[in-house]
Amino acid sequence: MGDRLAGKIALITGGGSGIGEATAQRFSAEGARVLIVDINGTNAERVATALREQGGEAGHLAADVTDPEAVQGMIQHAVKTFGRLDILHNNATAAEMGSVADLSLEGWNRTLAVNVTAPFLATKYAIPIMLDQGGGAIVNTASISGTRGDYGMAAYNAGKAAVINFTRSAAIEYASRNIRMNCVCPGAIDTPAIRALTGSGAETPHMAVAGGSVDLPKLPEEAQAKVRERMGTAHPVGRLGTPQEIANLVLFLASDEASFITGAAYIIDGGLTAHTGLPAMR
Ligand code: NAP
Numbered sequence: 001m002g003d004r005l006a007g008k009i010a011l012i013t014g015g016g017s018g019i020g021e022a023t024a025q026r027f028s029a030e031g032a033r034v035l036i037v038d039i040n041g042t043n044a045e046r047v048a049t050a051l052r053e054q055g056g057e058a059g060h061l062a063a064d065v066t067d068p069e070a071v072q073g074m075i076q077h078a079v080k081t082f083g084r085l086d087i088l089h090n091n092a093t094a095a096e097m098g099s100v101a102d103l104s105l106e107g108w109n110r111t112l113a114v115n116v117t118a119p120f121l122a123t124k125y126a127i128p129i130m131l132d133q134g135g136g137a138i139v140n141t142a143s144i145s146g147t148r149g150d151y152g153m154a155a156y157n158a159g160k161a162a163v164i165n166f167t168r169s170a171a172i173e174y175a176s177r178n179i180r181m182n183c184v185c186p187g188a189i190d191t192p193a194i195r196a197l198t199g200s201g202a203e204t205p206h207m208a209v210a211g212g213s214v215d216l217p218k219l220p221e222e223a224q225a226k227v228r229e230r231m232g233t234a235h236p237v238g239r240l241g242t243p244q245e246i247a248n249l250v251l252f253l254a255s256d257e258a259s260f261i262t263g264a265a266y267i268i269d270g271g272l273t274a275h276t277g278l279p280a281m282r
Pocket of ligand 1: 014043063066114145187190194
């Protein structure tokens with residue numbers, strides 16, 4: 001156990017899985033008390049229970065961050081439970097995928113609601129609390145998909161680009177009042193979300209659509225292995241990232257060690273976006 005976040009209260013959305021879960025582990029190991037928020041209440045509870053079993057202090061809350069009242073409620077819940085809110089990690093995601101002509105308006109709106117409007121609302125409700133306390137740190141999980149395009153992911157690409165620039169604007173507005181806001185922009189990370197997309201998860205893969213999700217067909221095992229290999233080798237380091245590698249950066253940005261960093265979008269992608277895309281010539 002370390003003390004890089006000793007005495008801090010943190011709220012993590014999408015904290016029941018993947019990067020959010022790894023961040024919860026990292027925050028708790030560094031002394032933060034953590035509220036895990038997830039639409040999947042069972043997973044949120046599982047993560048909070050694990051943190052408590054490891055000696056940490058953690059609460060959990062089932063909430064859909066596309067519901068404005070739920071977002072306001074989760075911020076209030078953190079303050080009611082722990083007395084303050086020092087760190088907000090907007091990390092939950094869902095996306096409707098498909099070519100632009102096939103995307104539904106509902107799916108587009110829901111994708112933007114979870115990836116952009118939810119971080120906006122959570123930030124809006126957290127700011128007055130952080131101002132009263134004298135400061136705070138907000139870390140949004142964006143993506144390299146917010147810096148360029150992906151096939152079949154226009155809604156997600158638009159949402160992640162928007163959250164990067166929202167972060168910059170909000171950061172400069174509150175920089176002089178000791179609230180820092182930054183983004184992390186991961187490449188492909190080995191989480192349940194990416195395993196579902198590549199058809200290699202333990203559970204039936206599902207994709208968010210308006211008002212819920214649909215089951216996706218599972219790829220045959222050989223095809224799963226090929227997709228995963230292609231995804232990994234697209235990164236110059238030759239593999240997918242791990243949730244823990246992203247959590248390490250989120251921890252740094254959330255901690256006082258990053259006191260001169262605000263309005264930044266950190267690429268963390270094993271070199272993927274450093275590459276022009278051209279193949280090696282020898
Ligand atoms: P993940 O394993 O699917 O975790 C995301 C969590 O958010 C899930 O528990 C999900 O629940 C929950 N969630 C979905 N919609 C929600 C809502 N409306 N309200 C509250 N919670 C909701 O995903 P991840 O891969 O860790 O992704 C975490 C973040 O990293 C996301 O912002 C994602 O865009 C970003 N990111 C991921 C990658 C990657 O390759 N994995 C790359 C770049 C950026 P359900 O499972 O029930 O939907």
